[in-house]
Amino acid sequence: MENTGILTVFLSLSFSANAQENIRLGALIAYGTEIESLGVGVNAEFPVIENLTVSPSFIYYIPKEGSGFKMNWFEVNANANYYFVSQADMGVYAIGGLNYSSVKLEYDGSYPFDMDTSDGRFGLNLGAGANFELGGITPFAEIKYVIIDEGQLVLGAGVKFNL
Structure with missing residues (x-):
C-alpha cells in the first residue's frame, strides 16, 4: 500500500511539472452546420503524457432569429488531442471526446402561442486539428463532427497562448 502512495505522488508531480511547461489558453471562432451560425469560444490544452493533451472548450453560437423564433445554442467539450505529427513549428492531432450541447428555442408569437423550450444532449466529438507555433502564440484550426x-x-480557428 505504501508503494502505491509513493507512485501516485511521483506520477502527480511528473504530470504537474510537464503540464506547467506547456499549458495553453485560447480563443476561437467557430461555424456550426446544424445551427448555421458563427460562434465564439474559449479553449485550453493541458498535457497529460507525451503526444496526448486534454482540451476542454466552450462555444456560444450567435443566436438565430426569424419569424418570431429565437434559437440560442452553446456547447461544452471535453476532448483528448493525440498528436501524431509534432514538429518544432507545427503539430497535427486527432480529436476524440465528449460534447454537451444545449439548445433553447423561444417563440414570441401572439397568445396562446408563446413558447419556450430547451433541450440538452450529450454526444461524441471526432475530428482533427493543427497548431502552428509562432513563439508564445499558437494559431490553430480544427474540424470536428x-x-x-x-x-x-x-x-x-483561433489562437492559443502558451503559459
Missing part, C-alpha cells in the same frame, strides 16, 4: 441527433460539423 459532433455525433448527436442529426449531428453537426464544426469548423473552428
Whole structure:
C-alpha cells in the first residue's frame, strides 16, 4: 500500500511539472452546420503524457432569429488531442471526446402561442486539428463532427497562448 502512495505522488508531480511547461489558453471562432451560425469560444490544452493533451472548450453560437423564433445554442467539450505529427513549428492531432450541447428555442408569437423550450444532449466529438507555433502564440484550426441527433460539423480557428 505504501508503494502505491509513493507512485501516485511521483506520477502527480511528473504530470504537474510537464503540464506547467506547456499549458495553453485560447480563443476561437467557430461555424456550426446544424445551427448555421458563427460562434465564439474559449479553449485550453493541458498535457497529460507525451503526444496526448486534454482540451476542454466552450462555444456560444450567435443566436438565430426569424419569424418570431429565437434559437440560442452553446456547447461544452471535453476532448483528448493525440498528436501524431509534432514538429518544432507545427503539430497535427486527432480529436476524440465528449460534447454537451444545449439548445433553447423561444417563440414570441401572439397568445396562446408563446413558447419556450430547451433541450440538452450529450454526444461524441471526432475530428482533427493543427497548431502552428509562432513563439508564445499558437494559431490553430480544427474540424470536428459532433455525433448527436442529426449531428453537426464544426469548423473552428483561433489562437492559443502558451503559459
